[in-house]
Amino acid sequence: MSFDDGPDPVWTPEVLEVLQRHGAHATFFELGAMQNAHPGLREQVLAAGNTIGSHSISHKQLTAISAAGRHHEIFDGPRSKCFRPPYGASNPKVRADITAAGMTQVLWDVDPRDWDRPGVNAIANDILHHAHRRNIILMHDGGGDRSQTVAALDRVLPILKAQGYSFPAMDC
Numbered sequence: 001m002s003f004d005d006g007p008d009p010v011w012t013p014e015v016l017e018v019l020q021r022h023g024a025h026a027t028f029f030e031l032g033a034m035q036n037a038h039p040g041l042r043e044q045v046l047a048a049g050n051t052i053g054s055h056s057i058s059h060k061q062l063t064a065i066s067a068a069g070r071h072h073e074i075f076d077g078p079r080s081k082c083f084r085p086p087y088g089a090s091n092p093k094v095r096a097d098i099t100a101a102g103m104t105q106v107l108w109d110v111d112p113r114d115w116d117r118p119g120v121n122a123i124a125n126d127i128l129h130h131a132h133r134r135n136i137i138l139m140h141d142g143g144g145d146r147s148q149t150v151a152a153l154d155r156v157l158p159i160l161k162a163q164g165y166s167f168p169a170m171d172c
């Protein structure tokens with residue numbers, strides 16, 4: 001399980017509560033700007049046994065900005081071993097900078113498009129239909145009202161657990 005675009009003072013604690021209640025962990029790809037705006041949440045995420053990846057500083061499309069801007073977004077963002085480019089937009093230059101900054105690019109396998117708020121059923125069903133060993137699922141704990149994400153997570157975790165899945169955080 002992975003969550004992008006936080007930390008968010010409303011939704012990140014709700015996601016953490018659901019994960020904890022089901023004995024699950026996740027990796028949170030956080031924005032440097034959100035970390036700075038909401039101090040303390042980063043520590044809360046880590047204290048619950050989750051890990052943090054970088055999602056850049058301000059969510060710019062890294063394939064569409066200057067080299068200086070790209071360097072800044074990658075090198076000066078959250079400290080981690082993992083980096084997920086905003087929008088999944090990458091190219092050889094982006095990947096080279098990620099590597100030079102000591103990080104590994106991490107994308108995802110399953111995108112239930114929770115950011116588009118398609119409804120709790122749609123999000124949950126998409127996750128359940130695409131569940132597969134070692135698949136990385138993309139969700140969001142920031143960027144708007146994430147109540148559907150929280151409800152879908154609460155629904156799928158016990159079902160997947162009953163199917164034998166566990167939910168480790170990535171080594172970031």
Ligand SMILES: [Zn+2]
Nearest residue numbers: 004005086087
């Ligand atoms: Zn994002």
